[in-house]
Amino acid sequence: HSASSFKILIPEPLSEEGLTLLQSSSHEVTYHPKTTPDTLASLLPSYHALIIRSETKVTSAILSPDVSPNLRVIARAGVGVDNIDVEAATKRGIIVVNSPHGNIAAAAEHTLALLLALARNIGRADTGMKQGRWERSKLVGVEVGGKTLGIIGLGKVGMKVARMATGLGMKVLGLDPYASPEIARSAGVKLVGGGKDGKGGLEELLKAVDFLTVHTPLLASTADMIGEKELKLMKNTARVLNVARGGVYNEGALLKALEEGWIAGAGIDVYTQEPVKFDVEESTAARLARHPKVVATPHLGASTVEAQENVSIDVCTQVLEILKGGMPTAA
Ligand code: MLT
Structure with a gap:
């Protein structure tokens, strides 16, 4: 695969600022903010990067090599990574990043x-x-x-x-x-x-x-x-x-x-x-x-215009760096 073009899937709402960053890169971006778990599993095989918020559950089943054979990075636009099976990801060498400051x-x-x-x-x-x-x-x-x-x-x-x-x-x-x-x-x-x-x-x-x-x-x-x-x-x-x-x-x-x-x-x-x-x-x-x-309230803690801009830019920047082969900037 050419190093300059990867496929990025975003199955949940993400602020425009980060999306614009991704879209102005050489990568192919799929923004489907209402993806159901079943659709996620059927879409994933061709994707290299996955950017999520709270609703997507990245389980060990999702992380099995036949569901996500090309996945390299999972980015969480928020601080918690409890909706990601980090251990299963790490076993496959998939990088998990989050955005611990913007929220x-x-x-x-x-x-x-x-x-x-x-x-x-x-x-x-x-x-x-x-x-x-x-x-x-x-x-x-x-x-x-x-x-x-x-x-x-x-x-x-x-x-x-x-x-x-x-x-x-x-x-x-x-x-x-x-x-x-x-x-x-x-x-x-x-x-x-x-x-x-x-x-x-x-x-x-x-x-x-x-x-x-x-x-x-x-x-x-x-x-x-x-x-x-x-x-x-x-x-x-x-x-x-x-x-x-x-x-x-x-x-x-x-x-x-x-x-x-x-x-x-x-x-x-x-x-x-x-x-x-x-x-x-x-x-x-x-x-x-x-x-x-x-x-x-329905999980609104991080739902401000400002916080969503911050985490969106933060995770998208990290994903772009990782796909370049560089290291993520935030912990
Ligand atoms: C967080 O972990 O930062 C929040 O739960 C993010 C969110 O609202 O999805």
């Missing part, structure tokens, strides 16, 4: 949006108004200033949320076995725990907070990290947020916690099942999304 502000701002929406019942108030109800006395909120926010995971998003929350006058507790105490302190965060497993710290944090937010990837060590036992430790006035990954909170436990009043509310952007299916028999994810104590 940070968007994810942090969405977290703050859900925090304030939860505190002031914005979702229910708006639904009421749309349906012609003036529910002023029913929807008394709480203030966030002076309250304690717990942040689990002090990476780039967690730290940004911390700075914004201190700006709102919140006290911030953080839990992250890898966080530097100096950097945390400089952002106004008090680290809890200290042990490498962070276990003691978790209990201390859960008991203390009025709001809890998680900013970890979904890993074996973070899956179901917040379950029944953890939710029961929290104040019954506490509210929780998830703009990270569905499954960090156990969804069944979260639903039970809301129904039985162990906590007061939840702001949820991510689910174990995406897209959440509202038809047929309702999943726990759908029941959470519909729950009156929940402010729900």
